[in-house]
Structure formats: structure tokens, C-alpha cells
Amino acid sequence: MKNVVVTYFGDDWDISIPFSSELTRKAFEDWHIMGVENKISFFRASIHWYDSKKGVFKKAWAFRSGEWRKIEQEIIPDLIYDKVGSKHDYQLFELKKEIAKKVQTLNDPQFRAIIGNKLSQYMLFMEYMPKSFIATNLKEAKKLVKKLKSSKAVMKPLYGSGGDGIVIDNKENIFNHEYEFPLLVQEFIVSEKGIPGFSEKDEVSDLRLVFNQHKLTYALSRIAKEGSLFTNLHQGASAKIVPTEYIPVEVLKKVKKIQKRLKIFPIAQYSLDFIFDNGGRSYLVELNTTPGMDLLYSLGEEELIRRNFRELIDLLGR
Numbered sequence: 001m002k003n004v005v006v007t008y009f010g011d012d013w014d015i016s017i018p019f020s021s022e023l024t025r026k027a028f029e030d031w032h033i034m035g036v037e038n039k040i041s042f043f044r045a046s047i048h049w050y051d052s053k054k055g056v057f058k059k060a061w062a063f064r065s066g067e068w069r070k071i072e073q074e075i076i077p078d079l080i081y082d083k084v085g086s087k088h089d090y091q092l093f094e095l096k097k098e099i100a101k102k103v104q105t106l107n108d109p110q111f112r113a114i115i116g117n118k119l120s121q122y123m124l125f126m127e128y129m130p131k132s133f134i135a136t137n138l139k140e141a142k143k144l145v146k147k148l149k150s151s152k153a154v155m156k157p158l159y160g161s162g163g164d165g166i167v168i169d170n171k172e173n174i175f176n177h178e179y180e181f182p183l184l185v186q187e188f189i190v191s192e193k194g195i196p197g198f199s200e201k202d203e204v205s206d207l208r209l210v211f212n213q214h215k216l217t218y219a220l221s222r223i224a225k226e227g228s229l230f231t232n233l234h235q236g237a238s239a240k241i242v243p244t245e246y247i248p249v250e251v252l253k254k255v256k257k258i259q260k261r262l263k264i265f266p267i268a269q270y271s272l273d274f275i276f277d278n279g280g281r282s283y284l285v286e287l288n289t290t291p292g293m294d295l296l297y298s299l300g301e302e303e304l305i306r307r308n309f310r311e312l313i314d315l316l317g318r
Contacts, residue, residue: 001039001040002039002316003075003076004035004040004042004043004077004081004312004316005045005079006028006031006042006043006044006083007046007050007081008045008047009092013046018044021294023297024292024293024294026297027293027296028042028293030297031309032062040316042062043061043075044061045057045059045061047084047092047095047096047099050099051074052098054074056075059072078103078316079103079315080105080106081106082105082106082107082109084096084290085160085161086112086116086117086290089109089112089113089117093109096109096112097109104267106268106269107267107268107289107290108268110265111265111289112289116289117158118156118157118158118159118184118286119134121287125258125261125284125287128254128258128283129285130187131186131187132156132187133185133186134182134183134184135181135183135184136182137181138175141175141179141181141185142175145185148187148188150190151170151188152170152174153170153171153185153186153187153188154166154167154168154186154187154188155174155183156183156186157184158183161292162232162234163231163232163234165180168188189277189283190277190278191277191278193276193278194221194276195207195221195242195246195276196280197246198242203224204223205231206221206222206231206275207242207251207276208221208222208273208274208291208295209247209251209272209274210269210270210271210291211259211268211271212308212312213266213267213269214262214263215311216244217311218241218301220239220241221239221240221242222239223239223240224236233298239295239299241304248280248282250282251282254282255272258284258287269289269312270288270289271287271288272286272287273285273286293305296308
């Protein structure tokens with residue numbers, strides 16, 4: 001049996017069952033079950049439980065025989081699947097580098113540190129993204145909002161997922177909200193028509209493409225609930241799979257150019273999120289270095305779930 005350890009930030013050893021999200025818990029339970037079927041032991045461990053001197057995790061969670069168990073013995077990892085939130089990348093960079101010298105890690109610490117930052121994403125791929133500026137304080141933010149041509153503004157923290165901390169509002173109301181700096185001040189793209197050639201009606205939706213080793217694993221559209229501008233699952237959005245043939249050619253051309261810069265890391269997992277203006281032009285809005293499994297499980301796509309799993313465990317044979 002080979003050991004795959006999924007790492008996260010913090011310490012949840014004192015609770016009885018891990019995960020606050022039932023859907024996320026179900027996704028990881030299935031991974032542990034499929035792992036046993038493939039002679040792979042999956043574990044879930046805080047990165048703080050890693051012993052650098054011994055090269056082991058001192059303890060971990062594991063889903064075995066239908067229940068979550070606390071494993072209180074040393075675990076030697078054969079592969080580490082890094083699910084630590086991007087906002088901790090710089091804080092933990094030296095530790096992650098030390099771990100990656102001993103154990104194959106997905107994603108590479110340098111990939112996470114560079115690509116997980118939304119400012120870095122804009123600097124790398126600005127020609128494909130909405131116009132953005134960095135604001136380090138409130139005074140700067142107010143000046144930058146005035147520069148935007150759109151009637152609305154988007155305020156984005158440099159780290160985070162699920163839409164956390166993002167504010168979209170009319171420019172005259174945008175400062176009625178509280179912010180933590182630095183953040184990105186971004187032009188708002190009016191996107192009410194959905195994905196060209198795919199969406200059956202006018203809707204606020206995006207296109208998410210998920211890649212393993214730079215190969216497309218699956219694509220889906222996240223659809224905002226009525227009256228919302230957010231396409232995040234926990235904010236009431238729904239989703240549906242987008243067959244490969246419905247991915248706009250314009251998007252595929254941009255993906256190819258984006259990946260030219262990403263392929264310096266031959267082993268990588270990530271997602272690319274695109275929106276479309278009402279004229280059908282696409283914009284990259286985010287690159288996620290820790291794409292979640294919740295959406296795939298919410299759709300019940302068993303074949304894609306297993307493909308995504310296989311593409312991860314294939315790394316054990318490299």
C-alpha cells in the first residue's frame with residue numbers, strides 16, 4: 001500500500017468528525033474508499049503535524065470501514081496533495097520546500113506561491129483578464145475606482161476562494177463595505193448571456209475548466225441564482241457539465257497561450273474560470289491552484305469523479 005496524504009492548515013484533532021461541509025466530507029470519503037480499492041491508503045493531515053526530521057506525519061485522519069478514525073502513528077507519505085489555503089503559501093513556503101525535497105507534492109510549492117496570488121495571476125495573464133489595479137489602502141482604492149470605465153466595481157482580496165471577500169457594487173456604493181488591504185480593484189464585466197453556444201437562456205454564469213498535468217479533465221458551467229452576480233456554489237449557484245465540443249474556440253486559444261507560461265511546471269493541477277461579456281468575448285477571472293471537488297460531487301458525475309481520481313494517483317507511478 002502506498003500512502004497519499006492530503007494536507008490542510010490548522011488543527012481539528014479535537015473534533016469528532018472532520019469537515020464543516022457535508023459535500024466536501026462525502027467527496028473525501030469516496031477518495032479514501034477508492035484508494036483502498038486501488039491499494040492506496042489516503043490520509044488527511046494538518047501540515048503542522050509533519051515531522052521534518054523524520055519525514056513523517058505524526059498523526060492523521062483516515063476514513064476506514066465507514067467511519068472517520070484518528071490514526072495516532074507515524075505515516076510515511078509517498079505523495080502529498082497540498083490543499084492548504086493559498087493565503088498561507090508564503091508563511092509556509094520554506095516548510096513546503098523542505099517537504100517537496102523528500103516527497104512528491106502536488107502542487108509544487110513554487111507553483112502555489114506564484115500562481116495562488118490573484119495579483120500574480122493578473123501580472124502573468126493581464127491581456128486575458130478584466131482591467132485591474134492593486135490598492136494598498138482606502139485612499140488608493142478610491143482613486144482607482146474613479147479610473148474604471150464600468151458603472152460597477154469589483155473588489156477582490158488577493159487570496160481566497162468561493163467568492164469570499166469579493167464585493168461587486170455600483171461605484172457610488174462600493175465604499176459602503178468594509179475591506180482588508182491590499183486588494184485588487186477590478187473593472188466589472190457585464191455578463192448576462194451565459195456561455196456562447198451553450199447556455200440555453202440569458203443567465204449570469206461562468207465556464208470552469210479543470211486540468212491535471214495541463215490536460216483538460218472536465219469543464220462545467222456555474223450558474224448564479226436569480227438576482228445574484230456570484231457563481232459560487234455556497235452562494236446558491238448551480239452547475240452543469242459542459243461537453244468539450246461546447247467550449248468556445250476563443251477560450252481554447254487563450255488556454256493554449258496561458259498554458260505556455262504554466263508548463264514550466266510539468267506536474268500541476270488547476271482550474272481556469274472564464275466569463276463572457278454580452279458580445280461573447282471571454283475573460284479569464286481566476287486561476288485556482290486547489291480546485292475543489294464539491295461541484296463534481298454535487299452533479300453526481302461518477303465517471304468524471306473516477307477520472308479525476310485516477311489522474312491524481314497516476315502520479316504515484318512517475
